[in-house]
Amino acid sequence: MTTEFWNGNMAAAQAVKRARVQLIAAYPITPQTHTVEYLSQFVNDGELDARMVKVESEHSALSACAGAAAVGARSFTASCSQGIQLMSEVMYFTSGMRFPVVMAIANRTLSVPVNIWPDHQDTLVNRDSCWLQIYAVSVQEVYDLMLMAYPIAEDPEVNLPLLISYDGFILSHASEPVVTITQEEADQFIQPPGQTDRAILDPENPLQFGEVLFPEWYPDYEYKKHRALADSLTVIDRTFRKFKEQFGREYHVVETEGTGDAEVVIIGIGSMMQTARYAASEMRKRGEKVGVANLRTFRPFPEEELVKAVGHAKTVLVLDRDIGYGTSGMVYQDVTRTFYHQEQRPELLNFIIGLGGKDITPKTIERCLELGKPGFTGQSVFWPDARGPKEGIPYSEGLTA
């Protein structure tokens, strides 16, 4: 066990190497690009026995990964932003085919206006593509979650594609110490590639793939997909526990800090949750009972675990680094649905922050807590980063740093 100083893209690439991926589709897009560059180097140095397909678009990147999965191989690609939008059609195709492809996403906002900085718009607009979506808060987590990606996705109970999300630049480009594992340890944890009981394209046993399904049976197929995604929580939990047993680092689908006696709980995904933890601990020093619940998995959505985490808190502040235009943040929508039928329903407020890489500082979180203090007074969605009428900050107030 050694410690390396890696950025998020390197951590992802190193984990892919450990997973003995057989096919990698490479197409550049900032801030993901280094991931496939590092992998190209591993392959050209003979460190990783994989084929690189240098495709001409993201649409083809995921299509090539799907092709590899169709013959039973382990495949990987990385993307973000416009890239995911272009491959969106193939994302639905991949999950519909039940191909356990894994993708690394260095989250970045969508154009226009042109902006290369992070928010979660790119992955969240594809929330309904039936991919597992797991979010990292640190570079160590990028590495660990990527190591767990294939055991989860390829589990016969799951057989669905999976993406590991980490905020562009904040995690993709910033280096942190990462505790690594050896190939031998990885081989004990991750099953060998290319060995599957899934149906594959094989002339010895000819099957037809991707065929029509009439309305009579269509809902049954969709229900199975839906259930496989929802029930993957069990497999994720099992994999997290196995990981802890072997490597000591602990993961949960909802990770809490100070929620036990909290009156206010902050919920969200991604690197901003580390900032939220810091801000909450500072508030605690001032006697305010603030807790933080980090959603490790957005799909599947861990409803029961979330309800447990919130406990008896009076107020829940949902931080969204994304916007469902015309309504609210997208994480907020699932959180409100989760609590609607609970006997003890906290006040649920939504804060749209950090769009297009707008810095999220402890002050941003404190501002959210301050705005949320009166509870619901007719307004549920706040835009503390933006100037404007209604949900925004009055022009006269200016912006908080």
Add this chain to the structure above:
Amino acid sequence: MAMKLKDVSREEHLSLGNLACAGCPEMLGFRHTLKVLGKNTIVINATGCLAVVMQMGVPKVPHFHVLFENAPAVISGIDDALKAMGKREDMNLLVVAGDGGTADIGLSSLSGAIERNQDFIYLCYDNESYMNTGGQRSGTTSFGARTSTTPIGSVTKGEDRPPELKKDMVEIVAAHHIPYAASASIGYPLDLMEKVQKAAAVRGPSYIHCHSPCPTGWGIDTRDIVKVAKLAVTTGCIVLYEMVDGVRKVTKKVSKRKPIGEYLKYQSRFKHVIGDEEAIAEIQRGVDENFEAMMAKMSA
């Protein structure tokens, strides 16, 4: 060595019966293609007529209907994954797609797969429009043809882009320095099968553009389908040739071309020009120019 009828395998790789329109020659071409490639083949099918009729006209080889535009990318993944797993061997990887899936929406995907030197055979069935969705014009629709998006109006009648702008797929892939490319027609099955055989022998990409008249979309009596396919060649609308390592050679010589009217008169998509000498002359001019330009490229 020209292929002879007695060389054709009697083995069938398609089950009997299918959902295609009566008289559809695409199934004929697919059947002949599979006879040459044999059972050690994986078929990747872009969305189009064939993908739809394959739902019940079950092939006896692995068959994967993918998306409209990504078949060459999917087969790239298969090609490389099989190589990575040490299973590539002498398996044939075949893409089948229509003209819309090839010349229009799938062009960048095809271009990428050829440029990467992936090992696969690409077979395009060209019925000159999006027939599966009800006959909309495509990048290969012939000048003057009526389609559902180039209807006969009081101002404009049929496809009106200049005839020389129709996409020439064989020449487009030729510009990629592809080792083997050919045009073919369902009207000349032995010529098609011979080309499939040559394409299969190539290590790397190969491309066959197979002209396939559509009884439903073109308005042809089913009994005249093969006749119309042959007329496309004997009038010079289609030139049957192959290109091996950049050298182009005509495989079906036409010494005296028939007038284009002979070809048009069997097709209701050209009904509006029948009897209109001026309109026919304009189509003829386009065919002549295209034919001469093609011949100028031939080495033999």
